[in-house]
Amino acid sequence: MMTDNGDITTASVIAPPRSEVGVIGWLRTNLFSTWYDTTMTVISLVVVVWLMWFGLTWAFGDAEWRVIGTLGGQFIIGQFNTESACPGQNCFWRPQVGLLLATIVLGMAWGVAGGGTAKKVALAVAVVAAVMSLIPYSFERMGMDVRILLVANIPAVFLGLAITRYTPWREVKHVAIVGVASFLLTLFLLRGVEGLPGMHPVSVIHWGGLMLNVLLAVAGIVLSLPIGIGLALGRRSQLPVVKLLCVAFIEIFRGVPLITLLFMSQVLVPLAFPENFPQNSLFRAAVVITLFSSAYMAENIRGGLQALHPGQAEAARALGLSGWQITFLISLPQAIRNVIPAIVGQFIALFKDTSLVYIIGMLDVVEIGRAFIQGNPEYLPSARELFIFLAIVFWIFTYGMSYVSRRVEDHLRVGTR
């Protein structure tokens, strides 16, 4: 309206200058715009190429990867299937059924989400599991049954998908119910039952490997979020006693190193439960890791709550909503959405921290490798390969979490502010 039409047509007809578009334009503006840009580009390029050359020639030439194959299945389940843990029986199928249950849940998540990231994650997990059956040398005592159960992860995903397609179980809450049930069933399977063939009880000190890290991380992630929300709300409470208790909890658990807490857990957690309450080192470690993470989670969520405009709660009050309704319908959904990066950062930290259970004598995936090298000095030169392998394993998991969180953020960003 302000400009006359002639100007608009002319402006839209003139093509942008060549330097602004295409590959050449991009390179010029981003890599070679000034002489120091050019210098930095060239130096970086040399460094990257040199590092890649060095890395690849080492990885495919000099590196001795045999240690990975030798440890094989121990990375995944630790000492679970050894003769001392499960004498005279093959107990490998029990963690494997746990994995199958997990892929069924992922398949359901895929069905509920209708594809997207959930689909990618579900398929990736199933395919990786299935491909493991093709590895020729790994997994001591790995028979045909083990391979079949691994391949079965692919139909398991589609079974989960089919459940959401052909039964009424197709909502988020159903995935949550099946997920929790699967987790508990997995714990039961791993624990075993006295006197049942194939279900020889396996003490938790023999649970290990990646399985241990994942079990602790899943329990910690699922429980620390609601506990953290409760603590954050408690810390903002008008009731002085509730507030004091929450502040004390948060500051104590945040102020003590996790290693110290893990040591203390062996002595202190038993005091918090009835004498005949069934507990073990794994349970105690899970409690401590969860509470430790909850304290950080509480502060993340409190940060999100502080950032909310006071007008939000005011508008809700003016509409006649009650305090609880305002918290759960207005404040928390916005607060949590605003701090998803911090929450996922805490999840990632928690996953990595599960390695610290080595301090109370549990053999997580890192400790399995370290203890093996220590016990077999002839493998000492392979420590480099071993730890690089472990770093990659952790990175795959943490990158997966960060990828999912970014997609969730993108999804929730629809029309914000």
Added chain:
Amino acid sequence: MTASDETATTEEMIVCRDVHKWFGSFHALKGVSTTITRGEVVVVFGPSGSGKSTFIRTINRLEEHQRGDIIVDGIELSNDVRNIEAIRSEVGMVFQSFNLFPHLTVLDNIMLAPLKVRKWPKDQAEEVAMSLLERVGIPEQAVKFPGELSGGQQQRVAIARALAMQPKIMLFDEPTSALDPEMIKEVLDAMRELAESGMTMIVVTHEMGFAREVSNRMIMFDEGVIVEEGTPHDIFNNPQQERTKLFLSQII
């Protein structure tokens, strides 16, 4: 011109008697007394910091008054939570900064209180919400999020959201002050239509055109007291107080 004939039924909707409010040691309201009858449209104006926003916020207890009585539709505002909730569900409020819930769609914003406070079934709430969106002229925005709307559209959604609770009184706290000039009219038009429907309204605003054409009464606030009140005709053409004259000369 519209609601004047309805004021004949002089039913008292809001009675304020000697209302005092302190923020810490700051005396924000220094004994405000006035009565607003059913169907009346009252414009509250005055310099910033004069207590006009605080005054309308005491009516639905967003601010607590420490002395005096406020009686809304026969219910006295006290510390009784049930009274406060009863009054809040009868008094709708529209804010300067809209305060829509950004994580809910326009439709969900409007349906939230009817569903959760009034416990209406979903289809009834949706029906009412859609008819209100049509009333404020933006039914096509129902499934969008507030962040995707212009300021004027957001404020009209806020009006629809307040109306969804079927209030007897509507409070407007500077509803057009945060809007770009070209969007003020669409919001004022919605308010005008509401006034014509017989709604009891208290509007804090500097829109003197709206005050002149729509309101039945104007109240001038300064330093926590009512300086002057009267019909728009009297206030504009024959203000009695020096402060009123001075303020009007500054804003018109």
